[in-house]
Amino acid sequence: MWRDAMLVCGKDLRIELRTRVLLWQVVPFGILTLVLFALALGPSATALQRGAPGLLWLALLFASVLATTRSASIEAPEGTRASIRLLGLDAAGVFLGKAAALAVQLLAIAVVLELGLLVFFHVNAARLGIASPLELCALAALAAVGTLYGAVVAGTDVAGTLLPLLVLPALAPVLIAGEKGTAAVLAGGGPGRWAIVLLVMAVAYLAVGTLLYGALEEPS
Amino acid sequence: MTRRHLDRALGPIALVLVALTVWLGLWVTPPDETQGNFVRLLYLHPALAWVALYLAFGLAALSSALYLWPRTRSQRWDLLAASTVEVGVVFLTLTLATGMLWGRPVWGVWWTWDARLTSTALLELLFVGYLAMRRVPADPHVRARRCAVLALLAGLDVPIVHYSVQWWNGLHQTDSVLVGGFHFAIHGSMLWTLLLSFIAMTVVFVWMVRRRYEIAVTESALADAALEDAVLERRKEGVR
Numbered sequence: 001m002w003r004d005a006m007l008v009c010g011k012d013l014r015i016e017l018r019t020r021v022l023l024w025q026v027v028p029f030g031i032l033t034l035v036l037f038a039l040a041l042g043p044s045a046t047a048l049q050r051g052a053p054g055l056l057w058l059a060l061l062f063a064s065v066l067a068t069t070r071s072a073s074i075e076a077p078e079g080t081r082a083s084i085r086l087l088g089l090d091a092a093g094v095f096l097g098k099a100a101a102l103a104v105q106l107l108a109i110a111v112v113l114e115l116g117l118l119v120f121f122h123v124n125a126a127r128l129g130i131a132s133p134l135e136l137c138a139l140a141a142l143a144a145v146g147t148l149y150g151a152v153v154a155g156t157d158v159a160g161t162l163l164p165l166l167v168l169p170a171l172a173p174v175l176i177a178g179e180k181g182t183a184a185v186l187a188g189g190g191p192g193r194w195a196i197v198l199l200v201m202a203v204a205y206l207a208v209g210t211l212l213y214g215a216l217e218e219p220s
Numbered sequence: 221m222t223r224r225h226l227d228r229a230l231g232p233i234a235l236v237l238v239a240l241t242v243w244l245g246l247w248v249t250p251p252d253e254t255q256g257n258f259v260r261l262l263y264l265h266p267a268l269a270w271v272a273l274y275l276a277f278g279l280a281a282l283s284s285a286l287y288l289w290p291r292t293r294s295q296r297w298d299l300l301a302a303s304t305v306e307v308g309v310v311f312l313t314l315t316l317a318t319g320m321l322w323g324r325p326v327w328g329v330w331w332t333w334d335a336r337l338t339s340t341a342l343l344e345l346l347f348v349g350y351l352a353m354r355r356v357p358a359d360p361h362v363r364a365r366r367c368a369v370l371a372l373l374a375g376l377d378v379p380i381v382h383y384s385v386q387w388w389n390g391l392h393q394t395d396s397v398l399v400g401g402f403h404f405a406i407h408g409s410m411l412w413t414l415l416l417s418f419i420a421m422t423v424v425f426v427w428m429v430r431r432r433y434e435i436a437v438t439e440s441a442l443a444d445a446a447l448e449d450a451v452l453e454r455r456k457e458g459v460r
Contacts (some may be wrong), residue, residue: 158356165348
């Protein structure tokens with residue numbers, strides 16, 4: 001399973017390195033979201049700093065929907081999923097590999113968005129660094145949920161419109177816990193129980209995904 | 221009494237039980253000491269929530285799991301899950317609506333971002349997504365697998381909704397009927413009316429699911445027959 005996961009993860013990341021969809025489409029979209037949020041809140045530094053944790057996670061959530069759509073679309077061309085099945089790869093391995101590749105991509109987006117927070121929202125860089133463990137747990141949960149829901153809508157004609165409707169309510173708990181934890185850290189405290197909540201979510205979604213992904217990949 | 225007779229009687233029984241609940245709730249029970257007449261909405265709200273959260277979505281999760289399990293896989297489990305989710309979404313919408321109608325005069329707001337309310341609204345959206353997925357044209361088996369996974373994932377929110385009032389302090393009250401095991405916190409006609417509303421809503425749910433399931437089975441049979449007709453038609457035209 002782990003070997004298959006490494007193979008699939010490497011494959012997805014190599015495709016990303018060659019196509020640069022993340023670099024030219026998803027990351028600029030994330031920055032655009034932050035800029036639009038700042039425009040909506042106005043120039044007040046206090047309002048921007050207060051809204052920064054929630055806006056960071058909201059921007060990450062929206063960007064993760066795009067990254068998930070991209071990740072699922074890799075297998076969209078006719079026959080690709082059947083070819084993967086023919087390779088005899090373990091379904092759980094495929095799920096973990098795709099989730100790992102998505103997590104790496106989301107990490108890259110999160111780093112850029114945090115730089116955006118430093119520049120546009122005037123948050124404390126050192127405090128933001130302390131939130132890293134919390135963010136890693138949240139990104140793992142985002143990647144697991146995204147990969148699973150991406151597989152649910154893969155191959156449908158309405159994947160672009162259906163995925164946000166399905167995945168955003170499922171990701172709302174990550175948004176709440178991420179915002180609360182980041183706000184606590186930026187206010188001078190620690191992530192506390194929110195980091196544990198996110199860790200539990202990440203483990204739960206990875207476990208559920210490992211169990212259910214195979215059902216989605218069965219031949220019809 | 222045969223199963224067919226019971227089937228026919230289910231609708232009228234549900235109607236009588238609902239009418240009895242309405243009569244007891246509106247005319248027989250006294251107003252509450254603190255909430256006054258607004259308490260009458262609470263004879264409906266918990267019963268609707270019980271049906272939506274535990275009966276409908278519990279049954280949807282169970283039948284979805286039975287569909288995914290290779291040994292028990294049958295299209296009937298998929299159709300049952302679809303029927304229960306559809307009815308469950310109706311009951312959950314009514315739960316939220318009655319909660320809001322009660323919240324406005326008692327809490328002073330239609331809506332508050334309390335953990336119980338928020339997690340319930342998210343649950344509703346998750347199952348609306350399930351219903352949207354069912355309407356996407358696809359091979360019936362592929363759609364059934366996808367929807368089964370969605371129902372199980374959405375079902376993960378049910379324990380969060382249940383325990384939300386204990387995990388987070390919000391406006392929504394914690395257990396207020398059965399407290400400390402089987403000790404009832406309310407008494408007399410108020411208690412009996414509340415218990416009757418649970419039974420009435422359960423019977424209404426069973427009746428609605430049975431009707432919806434029958435329609436789903438018929439729709440599925442019609443789709444299969446239409447496909448067979450189309451194949452026969454093409455064969456008659458000489459297409460092999």
